[in-house]
Amino acid sequence: MPIFKRKHKKETEVPVSNSDVRLVDLNIGQLNTNDFTIRKSVVFDFLLLTYSPSGGADVGKVLLKDTVFWQKGNSSDVAQFVRCYFRQGVIRFVELVINSNGSAQYLYFYKDYFRWVSTTSHRYAQVFSRQVSNYFVFKSVKLRLSGNVNELFFYVHKMEKAPFHIITPKPAFKVEKVVDGVLTVWDSNKSDSCVNALVFHKNKRPVLVHLQISSHEGLESIYLRKEPLTWNRITRSEFTETIRNSGFNPDLFSSFLTLKLDLSNVTENINVDNHSYSYSPNNLLPTSDNTPDNAPDTVEVGEHLSDGVKDTVPSKHMVRRVSNVDMSTRVECISISPKPGYTVVEILDDDFSLFNVNTHNTSRKNSGGHNNNSVENAPAKKFVVFVNLIRYKDYKLLGIYFRGNKGTDVQFFTKPFKGKWTPITPEQYYSLYVPDNLSNSLGNPGSPSAKMPKSLNPVSLVMGSFVNRLGLKIQTYSSPVINGKGNIILVHGAYGHFCSDFTTYNRDYLLKYEQFKSLPEVKSVDEVVSPTFDLERQLYDAISHHSDVFEYRTLDELELSQTGERFLLKNSFVEALNNLGYGVYGLDLTSHGRSEPLNNLRYYVNSFMDYVHDVLQFIDIVKLKTKSSQQPNGSKLYLLGYSMGSNIALRAINHYYQDLKLNPNNNPDGDNEVDSKLVDGMVSISGMYDFAAMQNSFLRSLATLVISILSFLVPENPNPFEKFFDYTISLDAYTRYRDPWVWPKKSRNKMLYLLTRAVSDLPKYLSYVPEDMRVLMINSNKDDLVTLKVLTN
Structure with missing residues (x-):
């Protein structure tokens, strides 16, 4: 029974009759x-x-x-x-x-x-959410009504046909103060923040502002007018009348904020993030010895590997050059969102209308034969906040995200080769999301993947743990296959964890609570609807089901799906490797994900070699486990590292063979020959072998010196020179930002120092890597974070 009382004297243990308890x-x-x-x-x-x-x-x-x-x-x-x-x-x-x-x-x-x-659980979620909301704030900032606005922190819309600016802070930044030069317009009382500003200008100077303030009690609109030496609060009607008296008719304001979005001709009124990539799955994934090199591709050959990629492929003995590989798929991923304040009334592709708010009939006219130039007509209440377009040659996939009553609603469309736009279900969309979907090719008896073994317990990832050399509990994951080609150990990258890098985020789970993106719906000069992330409801649902962050059970032997809805194996990297015939094993590195932290800090270690020892210990565990399981004799074991994980994997291989060479007693064969094999090969994806932004030798030396000093003086403080990452560029990035086990903020000084040393010292730690070790390195052309140049040199 729960009680609250003060203890007046020292309590002692009370013996019970059962001697065993x-x-x-x-x-x-x-x-x-x-x-x-x-x-x-x-x-x-x-x-x-x-x-x-x-x-x-x-x-x-x-x-x-x-x-x-x-x-x-x-x-x-x-x-x-x-x-x-x-x-x-x-x-x-x-x-x-x-x-x-x-x-x-x-x-x-x-x-x-x-x-x-x-x-109660409901009140507990409410109070808990208020504390957690601060975690998602990277920085408290000032909103300056005069001068340039920092677009790293804000969405900005400077209207051309009306004297207004609409400014909305991005989710990771909290506006604690609004200023106009030296004048304070509004100041926070620590529990509230400004979530939108509609600024009226006269003679190119701000004279009126409508602020939306968010607090624990909800949203409040306040209106202010500039006086000679101060800004004063006014009423809503005074705000509107002052605008009218200044020569602008506020009744016409909304007419300047309607927008037609043409996917084939995106205008400057739209914020666009464009990402493109090429890949050739049949050539880039590891194959067993009995798989022919000339296995047919399942997709049409389109483009060849660019010269820039050829130049970044190392030519050492241990690396097989893949410069002749036909990059058979080139995909463009385009994230589109209107600038703050705009209401999208129609979405077009050339002359074809996919969405129109002017017609209240929600029937799909193209299926009825009445109008072949329109797919979806929707009620005017639907507010478009985000559009995701995937384009491969003439083939297109489209997701339109609308603001719902509680979260975000989505409608999906597809346009096949030489076909017409048609609505599809979410299941169809996600099955087509990967251009060369492995599950689709299983139905084709002639395709190589049709011969692949089925995974053991499909879409299943079992959790476990071990205690590392520092006494910290490390979370592990396993997804074996029966009679597979081999096993692959996955090593994740910086900031994230195994699930964030190798499983799939459940977008529907996030969109159930999130009104993505955080763009205001401006209905008039004095009425603005600002979205909110319903963190309280998300946490309450998790508490009610005792899942996600409120999963209290011991995780060992639990399947990932039993712990919550946040992560999926469907269409994930883990599932793809399973379908290729590979058992998958992975871990959350020290202080990452669900593993125990060092110094009680996320994403923090004292030595980069701590990661290396974690991986080497886990390799031994996997070897012992697979020896006693349903694996064929001589089953192959590969090591795959992503980003920072690639650097760790390469160092682990070198450290293992160095230890055998220098300490022959560690060799199980008992001689000086290094015959004991660690792994059969390694795969590196976007390997952290060199930083693209630190190619100048002088600047690299200077940066390393400054970082080393900060690491010594204030090791646990965030690095002041590192830029904030913009997680609003895409929905995938945003789901990562909302992950409670990811570190989304700046690196701490000690960690950044360890990363720079891990890159600069890497060539010194390659001398013991066997020359016959098979290493496949995959890196994108023009990667703005990491390069392979240090290895090619």
């Missing part, structure tokens, strides 16, 4: 205790400690100093789990899972200043 108290302020198993991880920016009684221990009381959260009422009450959330060394939230007569009861507490409050 001892009754112990849990003081959650004491981390070192042999009576409890403690799991440690970082969720958002909370350090999460989960206590569970060790064998033979029964919890009699849960307390913190003088505050008692729960005390055993009768012998049938069992405290199974206690979860404590720390921030800056202080416990902020406590959850208890109590088993009473076979049924689970959940108790929730939060700290309100200096006292603890017992609460």
Whole structure:
């Protein structure tokens, strides 16, 4: 039973009749205790400690100093789990899972200043969301009404035909102050922020502003007018009349904010992010020895590898050159969103209308034969906030994202080769999202993938763990196949974790709560609707289902799908490798994902070699596991690294063979010959071998010196020179930003120093890599983050 009382004298253990069970108290302020198993991880920016009684221990009381959260009422009450959330060394939230007569009861507490409050799950989610919302803020910024506005922090729309500017902060930035030169227009009281500004100009100077302020109580519109030496609050009607008296008719304002979006001719009123890539799956993925090199492609050959890519492929013995490979697919991914304030009334592709808000009839006219130049006519209430266009030659896929009542609604369309635009279901869209979908080719008996073995327990990823050399618990993942070609160990990159890099984010899960993008719906000069991320509802749903960040069970032996909806294996890299016949194994590196953190910090280690030792230890574990499983004798084992993971993988191979060479006693064969093989090959994807932005030797040396000084003085502080990444460029990037196990912010000084050293020192750590080691390196042309130049040199 939950109770709150002050302890007046020291409590002692109460003996019970059963000699095999001892009754112990849990003081959650004491981390070192042999009576409890403690799991440690970082969720958002909370350090999460989960206590569970060790064998033979029964919890009699849960307390913190003088505050008692729960005390055993009768012998049938069992405290199974206690979860404590720390921030800056202080416990902020406590959850208890109590088993009473076979049924689970959940108790929730939060700290309100200096006292603890017992609460409901709904109130708990509300208070928790307020704390978590600060995690998604990279920086508190000022909005300057005069002069240039920093478009790294804001969406900006300077209207050409009306004297207005519409300025909206991007989700990662919190407006704490609005200023006009030296004048303060509005100032935050720490619990609120400005989420939109509609600024009226006269003689090119701001004279009126309509601000939307977000607080715990909701959204509030405030109107201000500039006086000679100050900005004063005015009423809504005064705001409108002042605009009218200044010579602009506010009734005409909305007519300047309607927009027709032509996909074939995007205008300057649209924000566009264009990404293109080429790939050839049948040539780039590892093949077994019995797979012919001339296996037919399943897609039409289009373009060849560019000269720029040829130049970046290393020509050492250990690397097979792939410069002649036909890059059979070139895909453009275009993210389109209107500038803030615009209402999209029609979406066209040349003269073909895909969406029109002027007709309230929602029937699909093209299917009825009445109008072959229109696909979807929708109610005027639909507000388009985002369009995602995927284009391969004449083949197109389109997703139109509308603001819904609670989240984001989506409609999907496809235009086949020489065909017409037609609506499709989400399942059809995602199956076509990958141009050469492996699952589609399974139905073709003539395709190589038709001969691939089915995976064991399809779409299944089992979680596990091991304790590394630092005593930290490392989260692992496995997805084996029966009688497969081999196994691949995946090593993820910086900032993220295994699931963020190798599984698929469930977009529907995010869009259920998120009104993506955060663009305002401007209905008039005095009425603006600003979107919000319903974090409270998301957290409440997770609490109600005890999933996602509120999954309290021990994760070992659980399938990933049992822990929540955030990640999917469908159409993921893991599933693709399974379908190719490869068992997949992976881990969250130290201080990443669900693994235990060092110094209680996300994305932080003391030595880059800590990552290397994690990987080497995990390789040994996988080898032992696959030897005793349903794997054929002589099964191949590959190591695949993505970004930072590629650097780690290459160092792991070198360190292993260096250790065998210099310490022959470690060789299981007992001689000086290095016969023990670590892996059969390595694959590098976007390998972090050199930084594209640090090619100038002088600037590289200067940057390394400055970073090393900061690393020594303030190792855990964010690096002041690193730029913020814009996670709003695409929905995929945005889902990563909302991941509670990803570090979305700047690197800490110590980590950035370790990364620069890992790049600059890499050539010194390659001398022991066997020359006959098969290494495949895949890197995109014009990658603005990493290059392969250090290896080619």
